[in-house]
Amino acid sequence: MAKQEEQKFVTHITPRGEDFSQWYTDVILQSELVDYAPVRGCMVIRPYGYAIWERIQQEMDKRFKATGHENVYMPMLIPESLLLKEAEHVEGFAPEVAWVTQGGGEVLQERLAIRPTSETIFCAMYSKWVSSWRDLPMKYNQWCSVVRWEKSTRPFLRTSEFLWQEGHTIHETAEEAQAETLQMLDVYREVAETEMALPVLCGRKSDKEKFAGAQATYSMEAMMQDGKALQAGTSHNFGTNFAKAFNIQFLSREGKLEYVYETSWGVSTRLIGAIIMTHGDERGLRLPPHIAPIQAVIVPIAAHKGGVMEKCTEVLQQLKAAGYRVKLDDRDTVSPGYKFNDWELKGVPVRLEIGPRDIENGVATVFRRDTCEKSTMALDTLATELGGLMDAIQQGLYDQAQAYRDAHVTVVSDMDELGKAVENGFAKTMWCGERACEDAIKEKFNASSRNMPFDQTPVGDRCVCCGKPAKKLIYFAKAY
């Protein structure tokens, strides 16, 4: 296609290569995922954006249930005294907590925190609910929003209030808690890879980067198209830290009073940001078929002509019956060309054009969003052929993202190389395990340690920063 023609499609989005932030903002606003709220640092999630979140919820929830978890709901307001019980936890969250100090015209005796996370209130309830080893494990999850008063915000990636899921579990033994921690990280990885087509790097966080109050934090890290890292999900093992602070005890099989072992894990609407910044292109979003709220859109051509709308409706019913999420764009106020661009911007994986010419030939013109290629498919076998196409798009997006990620991970062994590597991706390197070296890298390159992968096959024997004997294989990157 000629260059000028190509340009026509994207006149209203800042080209991705020029200013990635601006591209991101243009895409999320113009595809009607979000709008800015009249509240500091908050966003409004519009129907199309929320539909993506619902898809993620469905996929996650399915797996939570399958691994024996149940959904509950905890209050949004947490008494200050409760929040203060675990010292590290308070220290970590205090600066970004929002407080309620009065209600109904009265000043409260004890101010209430708007939850920045719900460990404390889950702990308060668990201490009440557990008395015997027979009560364990307790594996609860909640879908809710939390508030963190961040200094700077960006839709989906960091907002003052955000939607998420937080699982909180308590167990009889350390081994069980560790297994739960790793299992849930693996659930996240599996959903990210198979449903969202996001390749992720899983591993353990350094002590500097771990969750406030955790014994160990594990994360999955995704790479955005500007080379920056996005922490896409975390799973924490608290050991007995919180149990001791909140006095969550049970009588063991041996009749002894013991503390429970606790975990928590969460993913947020940040995942939507990850999908956008991983798969998006010059025309806007590209949604993987598995999580796309609309998998195929039917655009009638010359809709006023006899038989066109009838055929479109027929195909709609046929595909719906086959289990696809399909939409017929029957707006009569805009031209087909406008619709093409509109749905491409919104990332719908497949577009079916049906006009007089197609009907005459018994076909639909099929446009796939990932490659922007057009072909035709026979109308009578459309429902089955579409399945193969969806799979190809799902896989294509994953492969493309993985190839990009792999091409932007650089193995480095000294600080100069590390500095260059984090300019356009991740640095994979060796580390002595000292906080001082992480601080130095942060100071020098504004990059942080992402995680230490489970596969610790060394790429050297010296710390990239201090040169002392290395203890860990680790990733460094600039992060969102």
Add this chain to the structure above:
RNA sequence: CGAGGUGUAGCGCAGUUUGGUAGCGCGUUUGGUUCGGGACCAAAAGGUCGCAGGUUCAAAUCCUGUCACCUCGACCA
């Protein structure tokens, strides 16, 4: 909190240097013709120029103050 920037129609902006009738593009409304890659013609609606003072015959424009938002740092999923 440090440094920079921006506030004019629903959105994006011009106008501010040199004070003098409030402008443009997109969108919206109505009618008509169109419909295989962001259609066209005609008509119309839409503004306390962020807010408060001041200077002036006259302020979007000059002066003072103030508020909000954005970008980059520090902090974070």
